Amino acid sequence: MENPRPEKVATVMEIAAKLRSADAAILTEYRGLTVSQMAGIRRQLREAGGEWKVYKNSLARLAAIQTGAEALSSELVGPTAIAFVKGDVAAAAKVLREASKVNPQLVLKGGVMGDKILSAKDVEVLADLPSRETLLAMFAGLLTALPRNLAYGLKALIDQKESEAVPAE
Incomplete structure (x- = not known):
């Protein structure tokens, strides 16, 4: 067996x-998309913190094996583009889902998040x-609501005790 070309190794x-x-x-299948449609999806993904690239499946399969994501190998068939996401994964998934609604040729195939292999349903x-921003805002709201509600409850209890302590004339 001969040595692989340096470009492929890189x-x-x-x-x-x-x-x-x-x-x-x-992972997405992009069969049938035009160059301008793909450029639009790339631009939207970039805004959401992602990068959408097309690689040879055989090379992507080798990289998946190297990183412990061997289960992706079964999805690396046909024309496959990979969206690499840093940051808000939900936002990037939304971009791809919306793009697949507008362009039915774009098919979500699955992926990987951390050590978990994702199906298309995932x-x-x-x-x-x-x-992520919405979730953080919801969490911050919860954090501020707890002390506020505790203070209201204590105030109501103090008012109740004070009204009971006043003798009726």
């Missing part, structure tokens, strides 16, 4: 590095989640 290393550094990688569920 590409496998690039994909593996992106898989390791990304919070998630979402990616759909991620797309239904609120954005």
